[in-house]
Amino acid sequence: MNGQRTIAFTMISLECATFGILSETLFFPFSIILLAALSYAALLRYPFSRRQVFWTTSILAILFMAKYMMYQHEFGLDRLAIRTPLAYAAAQFVITVQLRQMFDSHFDRFLPNSFPLFGIVTFILIGDILVYGSKGQYYQVLVFGYILLTGVFYQFGHAVRKPVKTVKKRWSVYMIRAGIFGVICLMGWLTATGLDRYERELDQLYYRLIEPRTGGVASRAGFSTISRLGSLSKQFDAGAEQVKLRVQSTDEPGYFRGRAFVQFFNSEWHSEIGNHNAAIIAVPPAGVQATVPQDGTWFQIGQAKSSNWIEYQVWSEVPGHIFAPLNTPLVYAVADSVQFDSQDILTSRSMESGFPYSLYYPRHQLPHRPESEQALKRLLQVPYNISSEIQILTQEVFAGCKTPAAKIERVQAYFQNNYEYGLGISIPPRVDPITYFLLEKPKAHCEYFASGTALLLRLAGVPCRYVTGYIVRERNHYDQYWVARNRHAHAWVEAWDTERGWVTVESTPAAGQPEYYAPSGTRQYWEAFIGQFARLKTALQQGQWLLALSEAQLPLLLLVLGVVLWFVFQWMFRLILKILQERAAFKQNPVHIQELHLLLAQMDRLLVKQKLVRKPGETLTQFSRRIQNQTVSQWYQKYASSRFMPENESAMALVIQLKQQLQEYRNQKTPG
Secondary structure: OOHHHHHHHHHHHHHHHHHHHHHOOOHHHHHHHHHHHHOOOHHHOEOOOHHHHHHHHHHHHHHHHHHHHHOOOOOOOOOOOOOHHHHHHHHHHHHHHHHHHHOEHHHOOOOOOHHHHHHHHHHHHHOOOOOOHHHHHHHHHHHHHHHHHHHHHHHHHHHHHOOOOOOOOOHHHHHHHHHHHHHHHHHHHHHHHHHHHOHHHHHHHHHHHHOOOOOOOOOOOOOOOEEEOOOOOHHHHOOOOOEEEEEEOOOOOEEEEEEEEOEEEOOEEEOOOOOEEOEEEOOOOOOOOOOOOOOOEEEEOOOOOOOOEEEEEEEEOOOOEEOEOOOOOEEEEOOOOOEEOOOOOEEOOOOOOOOOEEEEEEOOOOOOOOOOHHHHHHOOOOOOOOOHHHHHHHHHHOOOOOOHHHHHHHHHHHHHHHOOEOOOOOOOOOOOHHHHHHHHOOOEOHHHHHHHHHHHHHHOOOOEEEEEEEEEOEEOOOOOOEEEEHHHEEEEEEEEEOOOEEEEEOOOOHHHOOOOOOOOHHHHHHHHHHHHHHHHHHHHHHOOHHHHHHHOHHHHHHHHHHHHHHHHHHHHHHHHHHHHHHHHHHHOOOHHHHHHHHHHHHHHHHHHHOOOOOOOOOOHHHHHHOOOOHHHHHHHHHHHHHOOOOOOHHHHHHHHHHHHHHHHHHHOOOOO
8 A cells, every 4th residue: 555645645634624624514525535535446546638637627626616606605603704615615626636636547656746735725725714712723733734744745755756775874864854854843833823823914815816906995995984085986996897786676776875974083084883783573564575585684774664665686795784775774684683883874794695685765755763962963073173264164155054954955056066076186295185175176086075065064063974885876778787886986975954854965066976877788798697697696595496597597598609609619710720731731732733733623613513523532533434525524534644743844734734724614605
C-alpha cells in the first residue's frame, strides 16, 4: 500500500471533517471520504488525458456554480461572512478536484504536488465561515494537523521518486530532520492561528477580488448610520447601471427610504441608534394576500385599515435593509424579525438572502401618526457654529410664510429656481461645505440640496430629517418590473406638517432627480432574464413547482437557443476549417494542377445544368463514356490523361487547349 496515498487520504479526511464541523452538514464530507477510500482499488482508477482533465474540471465548476446559484446552504452559524455560500460551493469544488486526482491512474506511484495546495485553498475557503468558541479551536487544530501532514506528504513523495541507498546516517542528518519537523510544526501553528485571527482581513481581501467594481463602497454610501456629504454620489462611480432593487407593482413605487438621519455636524449626518421589533401578526388585514414566498412572516409597523391595498414585491441586492415608502404599515418577509428605528426605517438582520419581501400600502393616504414633542424637538437641531449669513438667508427665503406647508413649498421653489445641479463640486480648503453651497450657489448634487433644505427648514422651525434611498421610476418593458440602479440613489428631506404629517420635500432640480429613461433593449432583456432566474431559484427552494415552471419559460428558451447557436457555431466553424484546409492543400499543388482543378469544376457545373452529374466513386474515364456529346466526352478523356503530366511546356499548352474548348462549349447556344 502506497504510504503517500494513505497520507493523502488522511489529508482529504481532515478537510472533510473541518467542512462538516463548520458547515454542520454530513452528506457531502461523508461521501467524499467514502469515495477517497475506494481510490485504493487500482481497478477503479482511470488514465485521464489532458483534455479529459480540462473538461471534467470545467463540468465540475459549472455544476457547483449552478448549485450555488440554485440553492444556497443555510448555515446554523451567524452568517456574517461576506460570501459564505459562494465559499461553501468553492470549497466543495476544490475537494472534488482533489478526489479526481486520487482516481487518476497516472498518479499510481505518487500523487501530484498540487494535491496539498488544493487542500490549503479549501481551508481558506472553509475559513470564510466565521467560527466561535470550541469550533474555532477545532479549526485551528485541524489546520495544524493538515500542515504537518503536508510536510510528510512531500517527504513520502521524495522517497518514492528517489530511492534511498542504504548508507549509514550521521547524527547531523537526524538533527536536520528534527529541525525541519520543528519548522513545519511552527509554520502549521502560525498558519492555523493566522487564518483564525485575521479571518476578517482575509474575507475583505476575498471580497475585493470577487467584487472589484464596487470595492465595498455600497455598504458605506449613505445607507450606514453615518452619511458624509459626497458618500452617496460614490454609487454613481461604482457601477452606475448595477441594479439594486426590482419592484413588482401596478403603481409606480417612487421614493423608497433606506436610511433617515437626525443630527448634522462636521459635514456628516448621523442616525439615531436603537431599534424596536415590529409586531408579528398571524393574519393580515382584510384585502391583503401574499403572493410568494409561502413561508414568510407578517410584520406590522403601524395601524392601517383599507379595502384597497398597493403591493410592492421587492427583490433587493442590499442585504439587511428593507427599502420601503414613507409610513409603510405592513411587511411580509422570510425573516424571524424586522426592526424599525425612531424614524421608521426598516431593517432585518435575519432576513433570508435571495428571497423577496413584500410591502403593503393603502392606496389612499394614511392618516398621519402622531409624533411626540420631544421627538420633533430633536429634528430642529442645527450645528452650534451656524453662520449668521445662513440665518439671514433663512429669513429672506421664508419671508411672509406662516405655516409649515407654505415654508415647504417656498424652500422647494427657492432651490429649484436659484441653484443648478452638477455631480462635481469643489469646496475651498478650510471652508464649511454646506455654508459654501448655500451662500456661493455652486453646482452640486442631491446630498447638498437635501442638506441645505433640512438646515433652512430647521432654522425656520419646521422639524425635518435627511433621508437617503432610491427613487424607483424606471420600468423594464420585458418583465414589467420597476428597477432602481446605483445611479437612482438619491437624498431628500421629510418635513413635519401639523396638518398632513410627514411630507416628502424634493428640492433637487429636475436635472438631478433620477430619470425615467430605460437602457437599451438588449440590456433590459438580459436583466429581465436575471430577474426571472432569481424568481425561478426562489420558487424551487420553496417547492412551488407550478410557479417554477412558469418562471422557467424564458431561461429554458434561452437555454435551447444557446444550444442551437452552439451547434450552428460548431458546424460553421468546422465548415470554414474544412474549406481553409482544402484551399491550403489546393495551393500546395503545381500551377497547372490548380488550373486543371478549376477547369474541371467549371465543366462539372455546366453539365449539372444538363442534369448530368458524376456519381460518387465514378472515374473521369467512366463518366466520359456516359456523355453523348463527343466534344465534351473527349474533353474529359483528355483531362484525365493530363492530370499526371509533369509541369512543363506541354502540360501548360494542354491546359490552354482545355480552357479554349471549355469556353467554346460554354458559348454554344444549344449545347448537346
